[in-house]
Amino acid sequence: MPADRPVRPTGRGTPTVVRLLVLATFVVILNETIMINAIPRLMADLEVTERTAQWVSTAFMLTMAAVIPVTGWFLQRVTTRRAYTIAMGVFIAGTALSAVAPSFTVLLLGRIVQAGGTAVMMPLLMTTLMTVVPEQDRGRVMGNVTLAISVAPAMGPVLSGVVLQVGSWRWLFGLVLPIAAVVTWLGLRKLDNIGEPQTGALDWSSVAFAAVGFGGLVYGLSRFETHNVATPAVIVGTGLALIGVFAARQLRLQRTGAPLLDLRILLFGTYTKALILMSVAFMAMLGSMILLPLYLQNLRGLSALQTGLLVMPGGLAMGLLGPTVGRLFDRFGGRVLVIPGSIGVAAALAGFTRISMTMPYWQLLILHILMMVSLAAAFTPVFTLGLGALPQHLYSHGSSMLGTLQQVAAAFGTALVVTVMSARSSALVADGADPITAHLDGMRLAFAISAAMALIVIVMAVLLPSRSSAPQDADGAETPTPELVES
Structure with missing residues (x-):
């Protein structure tokens, strides 16, 4: 075929x-x-x-x-x-x-x-x-x-x-x-x-740069702690430098051979906007997924199973809503879904900044469901718009880039909220605050950081089109023409 x-x-x-x-x-x-x-x-x-x-x-x-x-x-x-x-x-x-x-x-x-x-x-x-x-x-x-x-x-x-x-x-x-x-x-x-x-042929140097670069970046981000910043920062810096070498290598291979990851996908405006939106949304989502169990188990005393049952309705709602969101996208386009979805994510994260030792569990449940449903409204259109803006011969590279940045965003979001939470709570304890109060305040600040990141998601949502139109593949095409680069 x-x-x-x-x-x-x-x-x-x-x-x-x-x-x-x-x-x-x-x-x-x-x-x-x-x-x-x-x-x-x-x-x-x-x-x-x-x-x-x-x-x-x-x-x-x-x-x-x-x-x-x-x-x-x-x-x-x-x-x-x-x-x-x-x-x-x-x-x-x-x-x-x-x-x-x-x-x-x-x-x-x-x-x-x-x-x-x-x-x-x-x-x-x-x-x-x-x-x-x-x-x-x-x-x-x-x-x-x-x-x-x-x-x-x-x-x-x-x-x-x-x-x-x-x-x-x-x-x-x-x-x-x-x-x-x-x-x-x-x-x-x-x-x-x-x-x-x-x-x-497989370019093994590209494989090495990608593995050590992206792997090192994720590893460094996962090791950040308030009392240990220098070493992870060096690892992250080294990972970023190797990713830069990897990118330069791919640009060269695009002219002389087959790149491991074709970076021409970034020349398509809709795809790049979708990539940024997805990455920042993943940072915010994964950060909250780390913070909420810590709050429920360490401060509210719930078991791991009870915590899982509390957050399960949000995950199920997100998944079950997916087909409905998809049908709405096919009928009305992406903007009517992505913009309200991004606003819902920001609102839910802002709501989590109000957590306390007495906040009713039903409020937490509603906020979590709001966030997951809002993410469902955003993710399905974003994936479809982003990949749909690419010509067919770049689909596999576009999917690869999306998957890679999901992992990097997850690691960055986790490292950011944990570091912010720990630094804030440690500073308050050092000033004589009660440990529980300090821990709560640190979590509120971390949720506020996630809510601030969600504002970037809203901006990207406004910039996305309702529909994306992929250019036709052309044998031997090296780069998209200016007409293919969407604004």
């Missing part, structure tokens, strides 16, 4: 290939947050410190940041079935290794292998969706994708909380393993290849 003749589904139903990839993506993304509640168990069973145990989550995020930049090149050079087979095979291998890990080192290796498979699935899903779904139906289908990518992280802590009530942390992997195997089997039975693979 020629690459320049994308598969089109018959009727208005979601193509089978997309349904299968959504199911597989749900299974693999679930594992990004499934270990959050297992830290105390790992500390006791494997005799490690809390800082060491946190690496089961940090290593997953690091691997995603290091591998995703390669996926744009990878997805253009293997068939859909081969990419799916490799991604799910690697994920299953990592899951099995984690389930039987005799030591923390082996568990960490299993998590890294898991993340390697997960890193391929999201760009594969997005690239395939943009290729096989007609433009007039993309919002609706992207809404179904939102159901998977938003509900899965929300369900991770809830599922782990339930499992840990009755069994070992190993069951977190043991339960996922057969589900992943069945999903893989179904995919290999039903999945069709989309397009034809291209040829081209």
